[in-house]
Amino acid sequence: MASPLRVRPSGVLMYPAxxxxxxxxxxxxxxxxxxxxxxxxxxxxxxxxxxxxxxFIGNEWRPSADGRSESLINPATEERFGRxxxxxxxxxxxxxxxxxxxxxxxxxxxxSLKERxxxxxxxxxxxxxxxxxxxxxxxxxxxxxxxxxxxxxxAFAGLLRYYASLADSIELQEVRTGLxxxxxxxxxxxxxxxxxxxxxxxxxxxAAFKLPPALLAGCTIIMKPSDFSPLSAGYIADAALRIGLPxxxxxxxxxxxxxxxQLVSHPGVDKVTFTGSTTVGRAxxxxxxxxxxxxxxxxxxxxxxxxxxxxxxxxxVYTLPINVCNNNGAQCTDPSRLIVPESRKDEIVGxxxxxxxxxxxxxxxxxxxxxxxxxxxxxxxxxxxFFETARQEGATFAVGGxxxxxxxxxxxxxxxxxxxxxxxxxxxxxxxxxxVTAVLTYxxxxxxxxxxxxxxxxxxxxxxGSDEQHALEVARKIHSGTVSINNGITIDLAVPxxxxxxxxxxxxxxxxxxxAFYNTHAIFLDGEPIVTx
Numbered sequence: 390m391a392s393p394l395r396v397r398p399s400g401v402l403m404y405p406a407x408x409x410x411x412x413x414x415x416x417x418x419x420x421x422x423x424x425x426x427x428x429x430x431x432x433x434x435x436x437x438x439x440x441x442x443x444x445f446i447g448n449e450w451r452p453s454a455d456g457r458s459e460s461l462i463n464p465a466t467e468e469r470f471g472r473x474x475x476x477x478x479x480x481x482x483x484x485x486x487x488x489x490x491x492x493x494x495x496x497x498x499x500x501s502l503k504e505r506x507x508x509x510x511x512x513x514x515x516x517x518x519x520x521x522x523x524x525x526x527x528x529x530x531x532x533x534x535x536x537x538x539x540x541x542x543x544a545f546a547g548l549l550r551y552y553a554s555l556a557d558s559i560e561l562q563e564v565r566t567g568l569x570x571x572x573x574x575x576x577x578x579x580x581x582x583x584x585x586x587x588x589x590x591x592x593x594x595x596a597a598f599k600l601p602p603a604l605l606a607g608c609t610i611i612m613k614p615s616d617f618s619p620l621s622a623g624y625i626a627d628a629a630l631r632i633g634l635p636x637x638x639x640x641x642x643x644x645x646x647x648x649x650x651q652l653v654s655h656p657g658v659d660k661v662t663f664t665g666s667t668t669v670g671r672a673x674x675x676x677x678x679x680x681x682x683x684x685x686x687x688x689x690x691x692x693x694x695x696x697x698x699x700x701x702x703x704x705x706v707y708t709l710p711i712n713v714c715n716n717n718g719a720q721c722t723d724p725s726r727l728i729v730p731e732s733r734k735d736e737i738v739g740x741x742x743x744x745x746x747x748x749x750x751x752x753x754x755x756x757x758x759x760x761x762x763x764x765x766x767x768x769x770x771x772x773x774x775f776f777e778t779a780r781q782e783g784a785t786f787a788v789g790g791x792x793x794x795x796x797x798x799x800x801x802x803x804x805x806x807x808x809x810x811x812x813x814x815x816x817x818x819x820x821x822x823x824x825v826t827a828v829l830t831y832x833x834x835x836x837x838x839x840x841x842x843x844x845x846x847x848x849x850x851x852x853x854g855s856d857e858q859h860a861l862e863v864a865r866k867i868h869s870g871t872v873s874i875n876n877g878i879t880i881d882l883a884v885p886x887x888x889x890x891x892x893x894x895x896x897x898x899x900x901x902x903x904x905a906f907y908n909t910h911a912i913f914l915d916g917e918p919i920v921t922x
Contacts, residue, residue, distance in 0.1 A: 659683065
């Protein structure tokens with residue numbers, strides 16, 4: 390069988406935030422040309438990517454206890470390219486036992502922050518050395534274009550370095566005098582064994598939101614990647630072995646729904662951190678409830694971009710196509726609802742439609758491509774189903790609205806702008822997870838804010854306007870975890886990220902992301918007996 394893993398030299402434009410974006414050749418600058426050359430040179434002599442993985446438990450690769458595995462399909466070619474073992478119930482128990490032993494009896498939680506940070510920096514070095522092989526695997530697993538695929542290991546290494554850099558400034562103990570004069574020692578202690586459940590749309594990029602802070606805190610981890618994109622996670626295990634990470638600190642299982650629920654509800658797990666759909670998030674919260682595990686949930690979004698009457702058209706055209714189409718549109722933070730002044734609808738939609746029409750769809754390894762295929766046929770059919778529903782509900786399409794033309798194989802969707810959308814329609818209320826945005830119009834600012842908040846989600850939002858102070862005032866009225874001014878999505882390593890409402894709870898990134906992996910422990914040093922007066 391011909392290998393579906395195809396890599397050609399590609400450019401990657403590094404933004405100040407954590408992510409790495411691929412852009413069309415028409416806006417490539419000297420920096421991107423530099424990365425084109427560097428990537429081309431880096432490919433020479435690189436080892437072949439690993440496309441078959443077993444389970445990683447207690448620093449050992451092992452097949453599933455019941456022999457189960459599944460094949461993986463490349464969404465660009467619709468061909469099989471790899472295999473992954475699927476955990477049995479016995480394997481889940483074994484992984485929890487390994488992580489539990491490593492936490493309760495192993496050296497990891499007893500190391501100093503500096504010692505754990507040194508391991509993390511070594512892990513980052515190892516991941517970076519295999520960036521190109523990992524990128525090939527991510528492209529084949531997910532259909533992400535090469536810039537986004539390379540962004541996954543680079544983001545993982547970047548967050549390892551960021552959290553390691555906090556080791557010198559974190560205070561784990563405080564001595565406090567209480568109101569009664571009592572002296573208390575307040576300590577931060579690692580929460581314990583963490584189940585980290587990672588989605589398919591950024592397999593290492595979103596693992597980076599979870600593993601680095603958990604490692605620095607002194608937790609041990611069972612990572613469950615999506616069974617759609619499990620292979621890239623294996624490179625974390627490879628790196629852990631090479632740097633001599635203690636056994637059981639990182640364990641990696643690919644599992645089906647039954648075993649995933651077993652992991653979440655397992656009494657040996659102290660915390661669950663999950664990124665994914667709101668539906669699955671509710672199920673995880675319910676499964677974790679009987680044992681009262683700590684839970685962090687980063688869930689779906691239907692992010693509004695409120696375009697004020699004085700918004701700069703050039704800025705809209707520069708930012709929104711990238712924001713909507715990045716990561717093949719499979720981002721819960723995408724500005725998927727454009728809330729546009731009725732008086733400027735034709736001007737704004739017309740300019741954006743021209744820009745969307747220029748977005749190149751195709752082979753993820755092509756450096757000029759911004760949008761690759763949807764991850765699998767089921768998701769491809771789901772996105773096309775939204776288009777059909779929109780037509781039935783009376784919506785129209787300024788651009789796109791179907792399969793991208795010119796492809797005999799692959800799950801390709803055209804970048805799409807849906808217009809004449811009702812605020813209560815499916816395309817205005819449900820997460821599509823493709824290179825798609827819907828346009829809603831408003832007559833006054835109060836209506837714009839109502840439309841922005843008219844959703845069960847509250848993850849990300851944007852406000853565009855020339856008067857930045859006024860845009861800030863509008864941004865503060867939007868119910869979401871993050872809001873960007875004159876940009877659709879802004880994410881930064883040092884700034885907390887997470888949602889409200891049905892977009893979840895808890896925060897990742899920044900010092901807040903580290904706090905999520907600590908328990909607070911208070912020791913009274915000089916208390917007196919409590920006497921009833």
